[in-house]
Amino acid sequence: MKWNPSLAGGLALLTTTLLLVSGEPARGNGTEERGPHGALPMNVQVTIFDKLLADRDVTQPPPEVDPIFWQEVIIPQDNAMTPERVTLGKKLFFDTRLSRDGTVACATCHDVSRGFTDQRRVSEGVGGALGQRNAPTTMNAMFMQTQFLDGRVPSLEEQAKLPIVNPIEMAHPNQQKALAAIAGDPEYQNLFQAAYGAAPNYEDLARAIAAFERTQVFLSAPFDRFLAGEEKAISEEAKRGWALFNGKARCVSCHHMNPSNPIGTDNRFHNIGVAARYQDFEQLARRALEALEKEGGIETVDQLALETDLSELGRFLVTKDRGDIGAFKTLQLRNIALTAPYMHDGSMQTLWDVMDHYNKGGEPNPFLDGGIEPLALSEEEIDALVAWMFTLTDERFADQNQAIFAEQRQQAKKARPFRDKDMAARRVLPFERRVKGED
Numbered sequence: 001m002k003w004n005p006s007l008a009g010g011l012a013l014l015t016t017t018l019l020l021v022s023g024e025p026a027r028g029n030g031t032e033e034r035g036p037h038g039a040l041p042m043n044v045q046v047t048i049f050d051k052l053l054a055d056r057d058v059t060q061p062p063p064e065v066d067p068i069f070w071q072e073v074i075i076p077q078d079n080a081m082t083p084e085r086v087t088l089g090k091k092l093f094f095d096t097r098l099s100r101d102g103t104v105a106c107a108t109c110h111d112v113s114r115g116f117t118d119q120r121r122v123s124e125g126v127g128g129a130l131g132q133r134n135a136p137t138t139m140n141a142m143f144m145q146t147q148f149l150d151g152r153v154p155s156l157e158e159q160a161k162l163p164i165v166n167p168i169e170m171a172h173p174n175q176q177k178a179l180a181a182i183a184g185d186p187e188y189q190n191l192f193q194a195a196y197g198a199a200p201n202y203e204d205l206a207r208a209i210a211a212f213e214r215t216q217v218f219l220s221a222p223f224d225r226f227l228a229g230e231e232k233a234i235s236e237e238a239k240r241g242w243a244l245f246n247g248k249a250r251c252v253s254c255h256h257m258n259p260s261n262p263i264g265t266d267n268r269f270h271n272i273g274v275a276a277r278y279q280d281f282e283q284l285a286r287r288a289l290e291a292l293e294k295e296g297g298i299e300t301v302d303q304l305a306l307e308t309d310l311s312e313l314g315r316f317l318v319t320k321d322r323g324d325i326g327a328f329k330t331l332q333l334r335n336i337a338l339t340a341p342y343m344h345d346g347s348m349q350t351l352w353d354v355m356d357h358y359n360k361g362g363e364p365n366p367f368l369d370g371g372i373e374p375l376a377l378s379e380e381e382i383d384a385l386v387a388w389m390f391t392l393t394d395e396r397f398a399d400q401n402q403a404i405f406a407e408q409r410q411q412a413k414k415a416r417p418f419r420d421k422d423m424a425a426r427r428v429l430p431f432e433r434r435v436k437g438e439d
Contacts, residue, residue: 037108037124042094045112049090052112052396053215058086064219064262074142074214079157079207081214084195089212091191092205097181099170101126106163106209109135115338115397116216121346129168132311134346137339139218139394140332145267149328149344152301152318156210161202162302169306175202218335218394219262226391234391241388244381249358251385253371254330264333264392271326272372273363274343275312281325281367284313289320314344325367337393337401340408351386352412360423364430374424 034040040048056062058081061070075081092098093106109123110116116137118124123135133149141147147159163169164178172178182188183200196204223242225233234242245251255264275281288310292300301317304310310317315324328344342348348357357363359382361374377385386408393401422428433439 035108036103036128038118038120039105039108039111040113042096042105042107045107046090046094048112056215058083058211058215062217062219064217064224076155076157079211081211082195084191085208085211086215088188088191088195088204089208089210091188092182092209093212095182098164098172098178099126100172100177104170106138106160109163109169110138115139115335115400117339119340121341123169125166125169126171129171131168131306132308133306133344134341136331137335138213139216140263140334141216142214143263143332144265144329146329148305149331150301150305150315150318151269151329152298152305156213157206160206160209160213162298165299166302166306178202179205218396220395221334221392222395223388223391235387237384238388238391240381241384241386244377244385245388248381249375249377249385250371251358255333257333262334265330267330269315269324269327269329270369270372271314271324271365271367272328272357273326273365273368274328274345274347274357275314275326276363276365276368279309279312279326281313281365284310285316285322285325288313288317292317292320312345323367326365327367327369333389333392335393335397337390337404337408338397340404348418350408350412351389352382352408352416353418355382355385356416356418356420360418360420361430364434374426376425 039045061067065074079085093110096102096105096108098105104126109118111118116139117135120135122133123131125131136149142156145151145154147153147156153159153162161175165172165174170178172181179200179202188200192198192200192204192208195208198204222233223238226239245255245257254266254268254270256266257264288304291304291310304317313325315327315329316322318324336342336351340349340351342351342354343357348354355377358372359375359377362368362372390401390405423430
């Protein structure tokens with residue numbers, strides 16, 4: 001089916017590489033030599049990546065995507081896909097020189113072996129500094145209408161500029177310093193010239209990274225074979241989950257999943273109450289407005305989002321619209337199994353936790369999205385929904401997907417911290433426990 005959207009070196013290192021590309025769970029088997037931020041060495045990641053996308057002609061649309069949509073909607077007119085641009089972007093994506101201390105690359109937080117995320121609660125930058133948000137995957141990111149969890153930039157090109165100069169991510173003091181880290185390299189000089197006909201510059205650096213990220217299309221999953229008519233491509237339990245997704249569970253209200261939207265998002269922003277467990281939104285909003293009034297550029301929003309507790313305001317930092325307080329972008333469902341932990345703050349470890357959160361109607365707060373309400377799903381129905389979500393993982397990660405499914409299921413049997421059957425069944429009302437002093 002074709003979507004038409006409106007998807008320590010030496011022997012030890014070699015052994016690790018061979019294991020990862022030969023069918024072992026790419027997320028790791030405990031033997032890898034990982035770096036200080038938990039990412040696999042960049043050369044190992046490159047080997048895995050080359051295996052995943054071997055011999056693809058980057059000038060042509062991926063086989064899963066309609067050519068007209070790809071060319072007219074996904075590819076910017078000023079950044080056509082060429083082998084030279086993708087080659088440059090690939091080298092930059094895996095280059096730790098783009099961080100101040102030479103320890104962090106794009107692929108540190110978007111590790112190929114970890115679903116192009118870091119699989120951490122929040123990301124870690126130079127010097128062990130922790131941000132405030134969970135790293136979204138770069139897989140299929142080009143299908144998003146905005147980038148970052150609060151949508152603060154409109155394109156991959158604009159997104160690529162910010163982490164390099166964010167003080168706690170890659171921490172170069174400015175774009176000039178970042179560029180200077182690579183501009184003297186003769187290989188880069190040749191690559192920039194071949195890609196954009198110019199000497200190294202920051203605009204083309206970002207454009208090249210974006211071009212490389214547009215090769216990261218992963219839309220070939222068992223669910224696609226099921227939709228194409230292969231009845232046995234997914235289990236009977238997963239089929240029940242698909243029906244619940246479109247019916248009782250109401251997931252499709254925000255996670256649009258259809259031939260014109262293959263990744264499962266409405267590209268809008270919703271307050272589902274995740275941060276409301278421990279935040280006073282009104283107080284945060286007042287502080288944010290004061291900070292943005294003093295200095296309101298995109299760099300300020302970027303720093304507030306990653307370095308302060310104002311991060312929990314989500315989209316409000318971008319729009320200053322009261323209706324956006326605590327709202328975050330609806331993320332894609334594609335390959336969701338690979339990208340735990342979940343939510344903007346990485347507070348949920350399993351997809352059972354996510355379903356428990358929605359089943360009880362989110363977390364009550366004055367800005368809760370109107371569509372979030374208790375679902376009264378049974379345990380069997382939650383299991384079916386989770387089973388269906390695991391059918392959305394690209395076939396190239398099948399082994400890793402199976403391992404994570406088993407791991408999450410075991411974890412869910414031990415602990416379900418967000419399960420609240422009384423709330424899910426409306427035996428208690430939102431705010432009732434708080435009013436009674438029981439919460």
